[in-house]
Amino acid sequence: MQFENALTERYCAPGEAITLAANATAGIAAALIALGVKGNVLIPAFTFPATLSAVVMAGARPWVLDVDTETWGISADALEQALRTGNHEAALVVVPFGVRIDLRRHFEACTRYGAALVVDNAPGLGAAAAPLPAGRFMEVYSLHATKPFAIGEGGAIRAHRGESELLRRALNFGLLRGAPPNGTWGINGKMPEISAAVGLAVLEDFGAMLAARRRAVSRYIAAMRAHSGLAYVDELDRSPWQTFPVLLPSAEMLDEFIARAAAAGLEIRNCHRPTLEDWPGATKTGPCPVSSSLSQRMACIPVYSDITRREISTIIGIVDASLAGISLHPA
Ligand SMILES: Cc1ncc(COP(=O)(O)O)c(C=O)c1O
Incomplete structure (x- = not known):
């Protein structure tokens, strides 16, 4: 209570x-x-x-x-x-x-x-x-x-x-x-x-956790500006930022981005693949091409409540290098 x-x-x-x-x-x-x-x-x-x-x-x-x-x-x-x-x-x-x-x-x-x-x-x-x-x-x-x-x-x-x-x-x-x-x-x-x-214990520190998450995402947003062809939200107060979602132009580019980041030691997750379009127990109202396309192109860059400035810099370094290594134009 x-x-x-x-x-x-x-x-x-x-x-x-x-x-x-x-x-x-x-x-x-x-x-x-x-x-x-x-x-x-x-x-x-x-x-x-x-x-x-x-x-x-x-x-x-x-x-x-x-x-x-x-x-x-x-x-x-x-x-x-x-x-x-x-x-x-x-x-x-x-x-x-x-x-x-x-x-x-x-x-x-x-x-x-x-x-x-x-x-x-x-x-x-x-x-x-x-x-x-x-x-x-x-x-x-x-x-x-x-x-x-x-x-x-x-x-x-x-x-x-x-x-x-x-x-x-x-x-x-x-x-x-x-x-x-x-x-x-x-x-x-x-x-x-x-x-x-x-x-109750988390509530006491939640303000500091949110601040750390927003600090990370504000630096991610600044770093994203160097790359064209990406879609992401750049208004900090719209979320507590479980993760920082970035949409790439194609499925091939997403796979390459994930592979390059993994080789450099950073796990970037792809959400939500597969979609629920053909999930057991579901009925479709119609085809879901947008969901399917998003699911093949969505990258989730990690954010943590105790993320340090140094970790943010390391993540940005890997993300930058991985994105720079692929050509960000629609296939
Ligand atoms: C969109 C969405 N709905 C519901 C849930 C389920 O949350 P819980 O694990 O607390 O049941 C999740 C979990 O990640 C989610 O991403």
Whole structure:
């Protein structure tokens, strides 16, 4: 409760509250259960498989949609069209790499079509967030060891305060102490006390961790300017920066970049290959060429909460040399 209250105070708008979960996958599943979603849920093809797992875990059906070239997420127009032409109860919109995108039109489209919207912003806790509009809307963060706010395993759901009880039930087998059953079921998605204690300790140092991450990314952004043909976000305050995503012009160039960096001792990851387009349990709303192309060209440059200035310089040196070694023009 103490950790929940502390996160609520720091990251919620008035009228909102954080509910903690065992991890973000359970948190998203609980959000869908609490919002009464049982049918078709739109999800992006370009995401980590947990997005889809959470829908299945909630007893709903994932419908995969392509993403947009510019934001790397589901566009408001694509969402609106899918809601207009399909039978979808909800959307699970991912904030790509925790780099905030404008979701106002997404919320409006869901309101128009009576759909719930859960924002999967797994790596995004720490960046300023817009208040949730009135309606069936929630946002979920991961506190996994790989995320900026890292406690081992954990999840946090930001919701309208009135929905906290439903979330608690959904995370506790459908049970709420002292209350009669309400006709909904639940999962075992509770955060253990020991994880909450770790969370309270992390919270004390989180400001310094964020500052270190932003310092690294601001130097990465400056270094990227020397190379043409790359796409990346250059607004520091849009993310707590789990990683620094950079889009290369072609799959061949990405493979060469990764190989050159690895030879120099730096692991650059490629996200999210494969996409969820043909993932077991998924139904496609249509082909997903943008997601597929992004997944073959996306490089994730490492960022750490305890990264030193010297490590940043070493990473930049390897990234620079590796990029300079390949020709950055579309094949
Ligand atoms: C977009 C996205 N959603 C959900 C998750 C799942 O988070 P957790 O590991 O806390 O269940 C992840 C994990 O990396 C993720 O990247």
